Amino acid sequence: MLMAPKFITTTQLRPLSCASSPTRLVPQPPDLIRWVKREGGFVHPGLRIADGDCGLGLVSTDQIPKGSDLIGLPSHVPLRIGSVGDADNVGGGVEPALLGLVRRVPEELWAMRLGLKLLRERAMVGSFWWPYISNLPETYSVPIFFPGEDIKNLQYAPLLSQVNKRCRFLLEFEKEIKHILQDVKSDDHPFGGQDVDASSLGWAMSAVSSRAFRLHGDKLPDGTKTYIPMMLPLIDICNHSFHQNAEIVQERDTQTSKFLVVAEKQINQNDSITLNYGCLSNDFFLLDYGFVITSNPFDCIELKYDGGLLDAASMAAGISSPNFSSPAPWQREILAQLNLEGEASILKVSLGGPEVVEGRFLAALRVLLADDRETVEKQNLDSLQSISAEAPLGIPNEVSALRTLIALCVIALNHFPTKIMEDEALLKEGVSASTELAVRFRMEKKSVIIDVMRNLSRRVKKLAAKETATTEC
Numbered sequence: 001m002l003m004a005p006k007f008i009t010t011t012q013l014r015p016l017s018c019a020s021s022p023t024r025l026v027p028q029p030p031d032l033i034r035w036v037k038r039e040g041g042f043v044h045p046g047l048r049i050a051d052g053d054c055g056l057g058l059v060s061t062d063q064i065p066k067g068s069d070l071i072g073l074p075s076h077v078p079l080r081i082g083s084v085g086d087a088d089n090v091g092g093g094v095e096p097a098l099l100g101l102v103r104r105v106p107e108e109l110w111a112m113r114l115g116l117k118l119l120r121e122r123a124m125v126g127s128f129w130w131p132y133i134s135n136l137p138e139t140y141s142v143p144i145f146f147p148g149e150d151i152k153n154l155q156y157a158p159l160l161s162q163v164n165k166r167c168r169f170l171l172e173f174e175k176e177i178k179h180i181l182q183d184v185k186s187d188d189h190p191f192g193g194q195d196v197d198a199s200s201l202g203w204a205m206s207a208v209s210s211r212a213f214r215l216h217g218d219k220l221p222d223g224t225k226t227y228i229p230m231m232l233p234l235i236d237i238c239n240h241s242f243h244q245n246a247e248i249v250q251e252r253d254t255q256t257s258k259f260l261v262v263a264e265k266q267i268n269q270n271d272s273i274t275l276n277y278g279c280l281s282n283d284f285f286l287l288d289y290g291f292v293i294t295s296n297p298f299d300c301i302e303l304k305y306d307g308g309l310l311d312a313a314s315m316a317a318g319i320s321s322p323n324f325s326s327p328a329p330w331q332r333e334i335l336a337q338l339n340l341e342g343e344a345s346i347l348k349v350s351l352g353g354p355e356v357v358e359g360r361f362l363a364a365l366r367v368l369l370a371d372d373r374e375t376v377e378k379q380n381l382d383s384l385q386s387i388s389a390e391a392p393l394g395i396p397n398e399v400s401a402l403r404t405l406i407a408l409c410v411i412a413l414n415h416f417p418t419k420i421m422e423d424e425a426l427l428k429e430g431v432s433a434s435t436e437l438a439v440r441f442r443m444e445k446k447s448v449i450i451d452v453m454r455n456l457s458r459r460v461k462k463l464a465a466k467e468t469a470t471t472e473c
């Protein structure tokens with residue numbers, strides 16, 4: 001758990017500490033639409049910023065036809081870390097000291113890299129981006145800021161481990177930054193001599209993870225595409241929907257508008273302008289954006305592939321002598337091809353989402369429940385991994401695999417310390433915002449498991465009926 005940011009304030013520098021407004025960094029920030037237009041950007045006249053259920057959002061005051069340009073940002077407006085020179089960004093000269101810090105952040109925490117730049121601009125009086133930064137929320141509902149009790153309330157080990165990893169990183173990075181910057185003169189100091197602690201780093205990382213877009217950068221000499229995280233002022237006021245009505249188009253050839261938001265469908269009066277942040281599980285939505293989506297079709301649960309656990313699940317499902325923990329050599333070969341055995345193995349498997357059962361996992365179950373190699377070798381690995389390839393190794397094999405999975409779901413469900421009904425009762429009592437988020441997150445995970453069980457049970461019933469019909473014929 002991290003605390004709200006606290007910084008030393010000097011007269012020359014804009015304080016990094018929280019302003020009095022409970023929501024934005026300053027109580028009355030500049031008009032973002034006016035600023036974007038002043039900088040040469042385009043904003044459709046039928047748009048306004050409005051407060052709603054998801055915080056601020058962009059709302060249409062008029063009917064807007066499909067294909068219309070909604071927002072256009074010139075290339076100097078996005079906040080990003082450019083290539084080493086960073087000369088193409090107005091006010092974006094990243095000092096060597098800041099770049100040195102950026103390079104210390106692991107690639108997977110890209111939001112922290114850009115977060116350092118954001119912190120630098122937040123500290124700097126006269127920053128070109130101040131009209132934008134002053135409009136940013138002062139707090140974020142991501143779990144690194146949850147009280148310890150609510151981190152436990154998530155009840156889901158993979159997310160707990162991610163939250164702890166981020167908190168640990170921020171605490172370590174605070175020490176590292178303090179050590180590196182202790183002798184740096186105020187003129188060369190990336191934060192103008194201000195102290196930066198884990199909480200302010202967490203604020204910056206969350207501001208970026210919840211608002212930045214990863215857009216195309218230059219192609220590398222070998223042809224691979226690069227993605228550059230950028231904060232896109234005003235565009236990032238658009239909230240998320242899987243049924244979005246707008247999309248970001250990156251214009252690479254014109255000099256005036258490099259980043260466009262275009263209406264993907266007709267937008268009616270009072271509609272919110274929405275973008276799709278990605279087909280993500282609730283783990284990512286909560287960790288990076290601080291919200292949870294009810295009945296998220298992309299939510300899933302993560303399990304560790306474990307022969308002993310699968311034997312237990314299989315026996316609970318009434319399958320006699322399963323051999324998940326002692327596969328035959330030919331079965332081991334297939335497990336290695338599925339990356340479930342051997343040095344390069346990846347033992348994380350998932351249930352839920354559009355796939356229902358991760359292909360590698362399903363294939364492993366089918367193969368380990370098959371009695372003979374010949375039947376398995378008649379199938380290719382793709383069909384063994386596909387749930388829509390109905391019973392590729394025969395109905396009894398498929399029923400055993402699905403029943404094992406259902407039993408595994410029961411085990412996973414029993415692993416949660418509370419039941420959905422208890423969670424619902426807790427929410428009815430009225431709890432803090434972070435407890436509510438944690439409880440809703442774990443309820444969604446349990447619903448994913450229940451949905452998978454229902455889906456698999458339907459398949460078992462269908463197969464059983466098919467088998468009966470074949471026997472009767």
Ligand SMILES: C[S@@+](CC[C@H](N)C(=O)[O-])C[C@H]1O[C@@H](n2cnc3c(N)ncnc32)[C@H](O)[C@@H]1O
Nearest residue numbers: 054055056210211236237238239240289290291
């Ligand atoms: C890119 S910002 C969008 C603007 C933001 N609402 C604001 O007030 O500045 C992303 C944040 O908006 C909120 N948000 C966006 N879409 C949401 C949704 N579908 N449900 C709940 N919160 C959402 C979350 O707080 C998220 O971190």
